[in-house]
Amino acid sequence: MGPYGYGGGWMALGWLTILVFWVVVIVGIVAVIRWTGARNFPSPRGAGDTALEILKRRYASGEITKGQYEAMKRDIA
Helix, strand or coil: CECCECCCCHHHHHHHHHHHHHHHHHHHHHHHHHHHHHHHCCCCCCCCCCHHHHHHHHHHCCCCCHHHHHHHHHHHC
């Protein structure tokens, strides 16, 4: 029997290997969930919006004036 009991230092290495395995599995599961979850929710800005839709939204929220809206609308068209 060695100084570390039956199996020597290899027993500690075995437990460390099991711990690393489970950490990798858990991190992998979390990564897959975050990756698939991020793809299912649209971005808050509406990634598919056209320039005119964005301009209308800005005018409706009061971010720009009517004169600015008309000038920007002419620039877009």
